[in-house]
Amino acid sequence: MxxxxxxxxxxxxxxxxxxxxxxxxxxxxxxxxxxxxxxxxxxxxxxxxxxxxxxxxxxxxxxxxxxxxxxxxxxxxxxxxxxxxxxxxxxxxxxxxxxxxxxxxxxxxxxxxxxxxxxxxxxxxxxxxxxxxxxxxxxxxxxxxxxxxxxxxxxxxxxxxxxxxxxxxxxxxxxxxxxxxxxxxxxxxxxxxxxxxxxxxxxQSAPAGLNQGGPRFPDDPVMDLAGRIIQEEACTPLSLGRLAERLGLTPVQLTRRYKAVFGVSPSEHVLELRMRHACSLLTGTTFSLETIAEACGYETGFYLSRIFTRKMGMSPSAYRKAYRI
The missing domain is CATH 2.60.120.10 (Jelly Rolls)
Known part of the structure; x- marks a missing residue:
């Protein structure tokens, strides 16, 4: 071009x-x-x-x-x-x-x-x-x-x-x-x-008094709690089955209600949080891939590399080289 x-x-x-x-x-x-x-x-x-x-x-x-x-x-x-x-x-x-x-x-x-x-x-x-x-x-x-x-x-x-x-x-x-x-x-x-x-x-000058609202999602205190737990524990060996049990739900109920509130499934949210944390560590530290994998809730660097490449469209090493901060 x-x-x-x-x-x-x-x-x-x-x-x-x-x-x-x-x-x-x-x-x-x-x-x-x-x-x-x-x-x-x-x-x-x-x-x-x-x-x-x-x-x-x-x-x-x-x-x-x-x-x-x-x-x-x-x-x-x-x-x-x-x-x-x-x-x-x-x-x-x-x-x-x-x-x-x-x-x-x-x-x-x-x-x-x-x-x-x-x-x-x-x-x-x-x-x-x-x-x-x-x-x-x-x-x-x-x-x-x-x-x-x-x-x-x-x-x-x-x-x-x-x-x-x-x-x-x-x-x-x-x-x-x-x-x-x-x-x-x-x-x-x-x-x-x-x-x-x-x-x-x-x-031109922007009009005063604009009040832009975000999307409106259904109120669901149980899903708010689920979201907080996932936010805090996504990079640990988190079991969504056990999370559903903690909330008094079946895995299917958890997935359906979570997606209705947040627009993504619990597993998708966990993956995104892990990938975000992996991106932060790749670009903000000099940690090895094995160390980063453990910090993101994965057992091996090889498995993280496979998931990361599929999700991000490039290997962890290529990502680190391109976007280090």
């Missing part, structure tokens, strides 16, 4: 538009380089916006390659890394500092840091960090891969409607936890929806 690079000039936009960029602190050398690489700038009111940036962003279609959620991460395994795809760190708690092409800044709750492909991404946790790590490709209206974006000098984006943002990521996290055939297309749709939100807020 062909690649396309955007270069851009600047102009001042009047009216009520809001462009969600928070520029990082770029070095003098980097600012000079950016100014020479981009087209001519204008400063009529001191409020600069990339020419046609919002319109260009609106036309792009991100294609999800990988998604992982980190909770309360104390430290990055690597102070700097580069990835083959566009990467986004979407912060849901804590704070971290970043350095991309000499542009430095910090990101906190509801802020998105976007790093171009094959670009060094420096980062340091300053407060225990919870965030979504997304890797994706951008496809332009002409079907070509987009490797650079106009208006991305600071590499950090603000989202106005944070409630909608968190709702989107909640659905995205649920989608990647599912093994159903619809999960991947749904996750792709959610990422595209997030990007449309970012671009839309760049074209």
């Amino acid at each position: 062909a690649e396309r690079r955007f270069w851009s000039g600047r102009r001042v936009l009047s009216g009520r538009g809001h462009w969600p960029f928070c520029g990082g602190a770029c070095s003098v050398v980097e600012k000079s380089r950016l100014s020479q690489a981009n087209l001519k700038q204008t400063k009529e009111t001191g409020r600069e916006v990339m020419f046609m940036a919002a319109e260009t962003w609106w036309e792009l279609a991100p294609v999800l390659e990988h998604h992982h959620y980190w909770h309360q991460k104390e430290k990055f395994l690597l102070d700097s890394d580069r990835y083959a795809h566009w990467t986004m760190f979407a912060v849901t708690g804590g704070k971290f500092e970043y350095d991309i092409l000499g542009c430095r800044g910090s990101a906190k709750l509801a802020e998105l840091v976007l790093c171009p492909p094959e670009t060094d991404f420096g980062r340091r946790v300053t407060e225990p960090l919870s965030f979504h790590f997304l890797a994706f490709s951008f496809i332009g209206a002409d079907g070509a891969k987009v490797m650079e974006l106009p208006g991305l000098d600071g590499y950090k984006l603000e989202v106005v409607d944070t409630q909608r943002l968190f709702n989107t990521f909640g659905h995205l996290r649920s989608a990647v936890m599912s093994s159903g055939p619809w999960a991947r297309p749904w996750a792709d749709h959610l990422l595209k929806d997030l990007w449309k939100q970012v671009a839309y807020e760049g074209l």
Whole structure:
């Protein structure tokens, strides 16, 4: 697939538009380089916006390659890394500092840091960090891969409607936890929806007072308890038969009621939690596969490797190499 690079000039936009960029602190050398690489700038009111940036962003279609959620991460395994795809760190708690092409800044709750492909991404946790790590490709209206974006000098984006943002990521996290055939297309749709939100807020101010609600599931206190037990014990030798017995149910009743409440079966949920934990250990530690297998509730590294490869579409070693943090 062909690649396309955007270069851009600047102009001042009047009216009520809001462009969600928070520029990082770029070095003098980097600012000079950016100014020479981009087209001519204008400063009529001191409020600069990339020419046609919002319109260009609106036309792009991100294609999800990988998604992982980190909770309360104390430290990055690597102070700097580069990835083959566009990467986004979407912060849901804590704070971290970043350095991309000499542009430095910090990101906190509801802020998105976007790093171009094959670009060094420096980062340091300053407060225990919870965030979504997304890797994706951008496809332009002409079907070509987009490797650079106009208006991305600071590499950090603000989202106005944070409630909608968190709702989107909640659905995205649920989608990647599912093994159903619809999960991947749904996750792709959610990422595209997030990007449309970012671009839309760049074209005009988001209406105030939005109250986006999540999906409504039936209330079932017993299944709430089952969910908590699975969440806490998924990476142990958990027997769903014994869990059903603890709850006074048959395995069939447990599966039916659990799926009605959470949208996935108990066994699917256990598998997803184990795979998520395996992903965290593969990318966040240097533990051996045998150690990771034991930590995820599996007897051998060979069995984990077989399950992981079938579920994730790549071996544990390939995953570690591609997505280490």
